[in-house]
Amino acid sequence: MAISVRDVAKAAGVSVGTVSNVLNTPDKVANKTVEKVQAAIDKLGFVRNDAARQLRAGKSRSIGLVVLDVRNPFFTDLARGAEDAAQESNMSVLLANSDEIPDRELAMLSLFEEQRVHGVLVTPVSDDLEPFKKAQLRGTPIVLVDRKSRDKSFSSVSVDDVAGGYMAAKHLIELGRKRIVFAGGPLSIQQVSDRLKGAQKAVTEHQNVTLEVIACKSLTVFEGREVGAEIAKRPKSKRPDAVFAANDLVAIGIMQVCLNQEGLRIPNDLSLIGYDDISFASTAIVALTSIRQPTHEMGARAVELLMSMADETNGKSKAKHIEFQPELVIRDSTVAK
Amino acid sequence: MAISVRDVAKAAGVSVGTVSNVLNTPDKVANKTVEKVQAAIDKLGFVRNDAARQLRAGKSRSIGLVVLDVRNPFFTDLARGAEDAAQESNMSVLLANSDEIPDRELAMLSLFEEQRVHGVLVTPVSDDLEPFKKAQLRGTPIVLVDRKSRDKSFSSVSVDDVAGGYMAAKHLIELGRKRIVFAGGPLSIQQVSDRLKGAQKAVTEHQNVTLEVIACKSLTVFEGREVGAEIAKRPKSKRPDAVFAANDLVAIGIMQVCLNQEGLRIPNDLSLIGYDDISFASTAIVALTSIRQPTHEMGARAVELLMSMADETNGKSKAKHIEFQPELVIRDSTVAK
DNA sequence: ATTGTTTTCTGAATCGTTTCAATTTATTTA
DNA sequence: TAAATAAATTGAAACGATTCAGAAAACAAT
Numbered sequence: 001m002a003i004s005v006r007d008v009a010k011a012a013g014v015s016v017g018t019v020s021n022v023l024n025t026p027d028k029v030a031n032k033t034v035e036k037v038q039a040a041i042d043k044l045g046f047v048r049n050d051a052a053r054q055l056r057a058g059k060s061r062s063i064g065l066v067v068l069d070v071r072n073p074f075f076t077d078l079a080r081g082a083e084d085a086a087q088e089s090n091m092s093v094l095l096a097n098s099d100e101i102p103d104r105e106l107a108m109l110s111l112f113e114e115q116r117v118h119g120v121l122v123t124p125v126s127d128d129l130e131p132f133k134k135a136q137l138r139g140t141p142i143v144l145v146d147r148k149s150r151d152k153s154f155s156s157v158s159v160d161d162v163a164g165g166y167m168a169a170k171h172l173i174e175l176g177r178k179r180i181v182f183a184g185g186p187l188s189i190q191q192v193s194d195r196l197k198g199a200q201k202a203v204t205e206h207q208n209v210t211l212e213v214i215a216c217k218s219l220t221v222f223e224g225r226e227v228g229a230e231i232a233k234r235p236k237s238k239r240p241d242a243v244f245a246a247n248d249l250v251a252i253g254i255m256q257v258c259l260n261q262e263g264l265r266i267p268n269d270l271s272l273i274g275y276d277d278i279s280f281a282s283t284a285i286v287a288l289t290s291i292r293q294p295t296h297e298m299g300a301r302a303v304e305l306l307m308s309m310a311d312e313t314n315g316k317s318k319a320k321h322i323e324f325q326p327e328l329v330i331r332d333s334t335v336a337k
Numbered sequence: 338m339a340i341s342v343r344d345v346a347k348a349a350g351v352s353v354g355t356v357s358n359v360l361n362t363p364d365k366v367a368n369k370t371v372e373k374v375q376a377a378i379d380k381l382g383f384v385r386n387d388a389a390r391q392l393r394a395g396k397s398r399s400i401g402l403v404v405l406d407v408r409n410p411f412f413t414d415l416a417r418g419a420e421d422a423a424q425e426s427n428m429s430v431l432l433a434n435s436d437e438i439p440d441r442e443l444a445m446l447s448l449f450e451e452q453r454v455h456g457v458l459v460t461p462v463s464d465d466l467e468p469f470k471k472a473q474l475r476g477t478p479i480v481l482v483d484r485k486s487r488d489k490s491f492s493s494v495s496v497d498d499v500a501g502g503y504m505a506a507k508h509l510i511e512l513g514r515k516r517i518v519f520a521g522g523p524l525s526i527q528q529v530s531d532r533l534k535g536a537q538k539a540v541t542e543h544q545n546v547t548l549e550v551i552a553c554k555s556l557t558v559f560e561g562r563e564v565g566a567e568i569a570k571r572p573k574s575k576r577p578d579a580v581f582a583a584n585d586l587v588a589i590g591i592m593q594v595c596l597n598q599e600g601l602r603i604p605n606d607l608s609l610i611g612y613d614d615i616s617f618a619s620t621a622i623v624a625l626t627s628i629r630q631p632t633h634e635m636g637a638r639a640v641e642l643l644m645s646m647a648d649e650t651n652g653k654s655k656a657k658h659i660e661f662q663p664e665l666v667i668r669d670s671t672v673a674k
Numbered sequence: 675a676t677t678g679t680t681t682t683c684t685g686a687a688t689c690g691t692t693t694c695a696a697t698t699t700a701t702t703t704a
Numbered sequence: 705t706a707a708a709t710a711a712a713t714t715g716a717a718a719c720g721a722t723t724c725a726g727a728a729a730a731c732a733a734t
Contacts, residue, residue, distance in 0.1 A: 005690065015714045023691090056693075057719085071413055114385050116387070138384065283590075285622050386720055388721090394689085681731085683726105685727105689720105689723105693718080700710080701709080702710085704706090704707080
């Protein structure tokens with residue numbers, strides 16, 4: 001039914017091997033032959049069947065990327081970084097999101113394995129990395145992104161979240177804040193627990209500063225609004241004077257409720273700091289202080305790492321780790337203009 | 338190297354055909370055979386090679402979706418609708434964005450054709466649909482989404498954007514607004530020009546109401562902020578008393594600048610209405626009046642339409658159109674609480 | 675036991691591309 | 705011009721799952 005290389009070959013009066021060479025390595029083919037074949041391709045409207053190509057090649061031209069939430073700009077930026085790096089080796093990136101649900105994460109992994117992707121980048125939901133380990137043994141390299149591997153079998157590209165959490169809390173303390181709330185969750189996500197750990201460290205280094213944790217179910221604007229409502233309804237004496245949110249979306253949710261419904265002033269009544277420094281942070285109602293991560297670069301470096309793993313013939317090389325340092329970006333939500 | 342059905346068959350002591358049947362139609366296989374084969378699969382860690390499956394089947398299990406901007410929640414909602422419907426026929430949706438760039442749109446189309454997707458849903462950037470027409474003739478059904486096909490060769494799922502534009506402008510006029518600005522662009526995107534057309538119609542039906550167009554390069558928060566700055570810097574006498582933004586992102590950008598930098602009151606000094614009713618609209622600084630579209634349902638219906646086209650053997654059936662009516666959702670940005 | 679019927683299983687052929695050793699053609703060197 | 709070398713082309717084999725006509729096994733009816 002559909003046009004195949006065989007049809008093109010016949011129309012151009014050459015062999016199928018030559019058609020394939022025109023498609024893949026035109027330099028190896030005489031110019032006028034290339035022209036003849038191209039003409040036949042255009043005339044017949046030939047479209048290469050990628051499944052057949054992959055079958056022969058044994059590998060696809062794609063890399064899988066599983067993130068926690070595609071709607072978080074942090075992850076779309078990261079994905080963009082990955083795409084840019086992938087293009088260098090003309091690969092493409094398949095984006096999937098786990099929605100923080102372990103089962104979806106597994107389903108995506110299987111899908112990618114069946115597609116014989118070159119490798120998988122993942123921001124894991126939980127601590128159970130067993131399925132990923134198995135996939136890696138079967139020959140699909142895995143790189144953990146935005147998450148340092150405790151397990152020595154995985155390579156990773158991460159940011160020092162403990163340092164980031166410390167920075168954030170330290171900044172609030174240096175502004176003279178005493179009653180700090182950490183808003184975020186679930187704590188099973190390593191990024192969240194590390195950021196909290198850093199904050200706790202900063203707090204214990206000072207007298208008279210308390211840290212309270214308000215948990216939320218996921219790191220979304222919606223959950224942030226829940227936390228905001230919880231804070232705003234408290235009597236003034238019980239209310240924190242600073243909030244460190246586990247990411248910017250949560251911070252933005254908190255900000256919306258506190259400013260709008262309750263008339264709290266930010267930063268006067270409440271200092272607020274987020275995490276990730278998504279592009280939306282600087283354009284929030286009150287520009288948001290945040291902890292910046294080299295998002296785009298993380299995506300790119302993760303892909304490079306993956307490609308180097310895929311190249312190594314034996315595949316049994318030692319896991320490599322790349323760790324970036326975060327950076328404090330001060331804006332109006334902690335220090336008034 | 339990798340484990341194949343052949344290896345599984347040998348290990349389980351059955352033929353390759355039986356392994357395939359266990360994978361695809363276990364009902365046709367005796368129970369204890371299924372168990373034997375499953376055990377072998379688990380033991381060997383067999384992972385089905387999707388490329389080989391597709392090659393034989395002739396079609397993939399995917400549908401391609403090309404949207405203008407993945408970061409716009411309107412399109413992620415639409416994509417979710419498509420995914421949900423696709424799952425019914427156990428298909429998956431491959432999401433790609435054109436970033437409003439015609440060349441990227443073409444590249445994505447080729448990629449999808451090479452993958453032999455079941456069909457492509459697309460929100461086209463421009464009016465040149467020739468490449469899509471060719472793809473359709475070659476056997477890949479195309480459905481235009483969020484855009485009515487002028488060309489009778491394509492099926493489409495759309496919302497009556499002229500009616501939506503009319504509704505929006507009419508609402509502003511009924512509130513007594515006289516100097517209305519339409520903010521949006523590029524006009525080559527049909528959704529934008531239709532919404533403008535509707536607004537113009539409403540304006541011409543009334544005396545003493547003017548409509549000014551402020552163009553922007555794309556429908557993003559960033560561009561909205563540019564428009565906001567342009568409006569806010571005007572002397573009061575030249576300033577509009579209402580703005581109709583071509584989508585919610587632009588409206589949010591305008592809102593941020595006007596409220597924050599210039600201290601304009603919304604809706605008192607300026608009524609503001611958006612379009613799409615993305616989930617973020619209701620949680621904006623001032624809850625945004627907007628025109629709601631049945632986003633999720635559009636995605637779902639588009640997939641259903643596509644599947645029905647793919648089923649039809651000849652493929653030469655008449656194009657079908659589904660058109661929804663939009664709905665006005667009134668919030669604080671036009672009518673104060 | 676024989677025949678008929680249903681259920682289960684088999685395995686060679688197939689999908690469309692790429693690969694690569696072998697062959698043909700063109701170019702250079704002596 | 706003949707021999708040596710380089711460039712271009714050929715075409716059958718291979719990738720791994722699915723298909724399907726036919727064989728084998730299991731069961732039922734006579």
